[in-house]
Amino acid sequence: MMTSWRRTAVSAAALCIFTGANAAFADVTAEQVWADWRDYMTDAGYTLEATETRSGDTLNVTGVTMTFDVPEEDMSITMSMGDMGFVDNGDGTVSITVPPNLPLDIMVEAEDDEDVEIGLNYATEGLSIDVSGDPDNMSYDYTASRVALTLERLVVEGEELPMSELGQASFEMSDVEGSTQMSVGDLRESVQKITSGAVSYVVDISEPEGGEGRFVMRGQAEGLTFEGEAALPQDMDPNMMAQMVANGFAFDGTFSFTNGKTDFNFQEEGEVVQGSSSSSTGSLQFAMGEEGLTYAGEGTDIAISMAGGEIPFPIELAMAKTGFNLSMPVMSGDAEQDFAFGMNLTDFTMSDMIWGIFDPGGQLPRDPATVAFDLTGTGKLFVDLLDAEAMVKVEDGETVPGEVNSLDINSVTVSAAGAEMTGDGSFTFDNTDMETFDGMPAPTGSLNLMLVGGNALLDKLVAMGFVPEEQAQGARMMMGLFAVRGEGEDTLTSTIEVTGDGQVLANGQRIK
Numbered sequence: 001m002m003t004s005w006r007r008t009a010v011s012a013a014a015l016c017i018f019t020g021a022n023a024a025f026a027d028v029t030a031e032q033v034w035a036d037w038r039d040y041m042t043d044a045g046y047t048l049e050a051t052e053t054r055s056g057d058t059l060n061v062t063g064v065t066m067t068f069d070v071p072e073e074d075m076s077i078t079m080s081m082g083d084m085g086f087v088d089n090g091d092g093t094v095s096i097t098v099p100p101n102l103p104l105d106i107m108v109e110a111e112d113d114e115d116v117e118i119g120l121n122y123a124t125e126g127l128s129i130d131v132s133g134d135p136d137n138m139s140y141d142y143t144a145s146r147v148a149l150t151l152e153r154l155v156v157e158g159e160e161l162p163m164s165e166l167g168q169a170s171f172e173m174s175d176v177e178g179s180t181q182m183s184v185g186d187l188r189e190s191v192q193k194i195t196s197g198a199v200s201y202v203v204d205i206s207e208p209e210g211g212e213g214r215f216v217m218r219g220q221a222e223g224l225t226f227e228g229e230a231a232l233p234q235d236m237d238p239n240m241m242a243q244m245v246a247n248g249f250a251f252d253g254t255f256s257f258t259n260g261k262t263d264f265n266f267q268e269e270g271e272v273v274q275g276s277s278s279s280s281t282g283s284l285q286f287a288m289g290e291e292g293l294t295y296a297g298e299g300t301d302i303a304i305s306m307a308g309g310e311i312p313f314p315i316e317l318a319m320a321k322t323g324f325n326l327s328m329p330v331m332s333g334d335a336e337q338d339f340a341f342g343m344n345l346t347d348f349t350m351s352d353m354i355w356g357i358f359d360p361g362g363q364l365p366r367d368p369a370t371v372a373f374d375l376t377g378t379g380k381l382f383v384d385l386l387d388a389e390a391m392v393k394v395e396d397g398e399t400v401p402g403e404v405n406s407l408d409i410n411s412v413t414v415s416a417a418g419a420e421m422t423g424d425g426s427f428t429f430d431n432t433d434m435e436t437f438d439g440m441p442a443p444t445g446s447l448n449l450m451l452v453g454g455n456a457l458l459d460k461l462v463a464m465g466f467v468p469e470e471q472a473q474g475a476r477m478m479m480g481l482f483a484v485r486g487e488g489e490d491t492l493t494s495t496i497e498v499t500g501d502g503q504v505l506a507n508g509q510r511i512k
Contacts, residue, residue: 027092030059032135034086040188041066045238058097059086070239074112080105089130096129098122103152119153140180147196148172167204167214173224174198187231187248194226199257212269219262228253231289241386245331250289257282266309275306275315292337293330293385298323313353320347320368330385336378336405344372363460365418377407403431409447417460419453427498436502446497451483455490482506 034052041048046066053060064081081104085097104120126145133139151169154161175197182190200220207213233247241249261278280301287294300321307314322345329337347368355366381402383390393399405428412423427445436442458475461467467475483492484507497505504512 028094028131028133028135028138030057030086030088030094033094033096033131033138034059034061036135036138036182036184040232043188043232043234043236045069045236057088057090059088060084061086068238075108075110078105078107078109080107092132094131096131098124098127100124100127104149114157115155116157117153117155118151119155121148121150121152123148123150136185137181137183140178140182142176142178144176146172146174147176161208165206166208167206169203169205171201172199187233189231190229192226192228192230194224196224198222199224212267214265214267216265217262218264219260221257221260223258225256226253242331242384242390245288245290245386248290250287250291252285252287252289252294254283254285256284271309273306273309273311275304277302277304279303288330290331292328292339294325294327296323296325313357314351315354316351318349319345322346329379329381332381332384332402334380336380338376338378340374340376342372342374344370346370346372358466359464361464363464364457367415367418369416370413372411372413374410374412375407376410377404379404379406403441404429405431407445417457419451419457421449421451421454423447423449425496442500442502443498444500446495449483449494449496450486451479451492451494452488453490454479454492481511 038048038050046068048064048066050064051062053062060083062083064084065078066081067076067078069076082102083099087095087097089095100123102122102124104122106118106120108116108118124144124147126143127147128144129140129142131138131140149171151163153163154166173196176194177196178192178194180190180192182188198220199222201218203215203217205215229250229252231248231250233244233249236244236247236249238244258281259278260282261276263274263276265272265274267273278301279299282299283297285294285296298321299319302319302322304317305315324343325340327338327340329339347370349366349368352366355362355364379402383394383399383401385391385401390399394401407427407429409423409425409427412421414421425445425447427443427447429441429443431441433442434440455476458467458472462469462472479492482496483494485491486493495505495507497508499505502512503510
């Protein structure tokens with residue numbers, strides 16, 4: 001987890017370095033733009049090497065190499081970016097030029113000799129990058145009719161894998177437009193937006209050394225958008241994330257796409273598994289800063305199919321909507337901090353072939369199913385989750401990471417086969433009382449539940465032979481103990497309450 005957060009910070013730095021934002025009415029020079037890039041990368045923890053030469057109105061920067069150490073993984077990563085030009089346009093703006101095919105070489109050196117060298121080609125058509133503003137507030141505007149990234153070479157532990165045998169991997173975007181506003185003060189702050197037309201990618205890799213395995217994935221989308229903001233402290237060290245966040249590091253970015261589709265095919269030992277997925281829209285957000293960590297995603301009109309291999313029959317699934325959200329604090333403190341967790345699988349359906357396996361007679365309603373919940377609450381952190389040394393103590397059981405002080409169950413919905421259960425509730429927790437509930441902080445609060453269609457579903461399951469009659473009778477007795485009749489046919493409601501003195505009540509009747 002720590003390594004993932006660090007790499008996210010480095011990726012955010014690399015993402016912002018190629019962009020910059022709305023114009024200020026002042027001048028910049030080629031040297032100032034290059035100096036800003038160079039300072040940005042060194043502040044982000046890279047060791048940068050390059051050769052600078054002036055030729056007329058152009059500052060040529062050649063042999064650009066950046067190295068980044070990852071001590072926790074005992075490795076270093078080196079990226080070689082080839083040559084670039086920074087052109088003074090004579091009107092106070094600068095244009096950045098790169099060759100139509102820019103080689104990118106990435107070397108991952110590990111102490112266990114598992115070195116990997118990756119050779120990529122960054123190809124562009126119609127690329128234009130213009131910089132304006134002043135040295136402390138630069139605006140980058142850029143367009144390209146086509147941008148493509150292709151795997152050209154792969155060397156593992158000193159042995160180059162022939163691409164003619166290995167396969168291919170590429171990513172391509174068309175009609176790219178973007179802008180970035182970058183300002184420098186106590187923090188380096190940026191606001192960025194990128195849009196594109198059609199997007200496609202291919203991963204077609206065969207097992208090396210004559211193996212029979214092969215993995216193929218091809219995908220596309222009609223459009224891709226990224227919007228993000230970042231604040232980076234000076235002289236930041238991605239290997240000390242807790243200190244970076246305390247010094248003002250923050251990042252909030254969202255990728256979204258429309259009309260995406262992916263086809264895949266996996267072959268191994270003579271068996272083939274193939275399938276596809278599609279969705280009308282999708283998005284993925286990641287944010288981190290002193291206020292905490294947020295991770296969220298959503299998709300609409302999702303369809304999934306799969307067949308082959310050990311799968312005994314074709315699988316076809318669909319959902320009108322699916323999503324998740326997670327927000328949590330990352331920095332310790334005496335005050336309570338908010339958290340949230342939610343998920344939804346809305347209007348889930350599956351093919352009649354799957355239904356027919358366990359309900360050939362069609363006795364169960366085949367209405368779309370939904371599982372969704374939305375939780376929020378407060379808690380305290382006793383350690384910084386981004387502090388590697390502190391997390392080692394947590395993993396070893398030497399330190400308790402924190403405590404939960406309250407939990408709000410804003411909504412819960414489970415509906416399937418003609419029955420639906422909904423609920424909500426709220427609890428607080430006494431972390432000084434770990435005895436009343438056997439090692440769990442003593443809760444106080446209530447949970448409200450409603451079940452519609454539960455008895456009808458139970459009758460159908462008995463008729464189908466899925467549930468023995470005696471078990472069904474036991475289930476009805478439990479529902480009678482914990483629930484009361486509600487308004488409407490086949491409706492039960494229940495309120496489960498936990499009092500401050502440790503009592504548990506069901507609809508006012510004490511059960512503990």
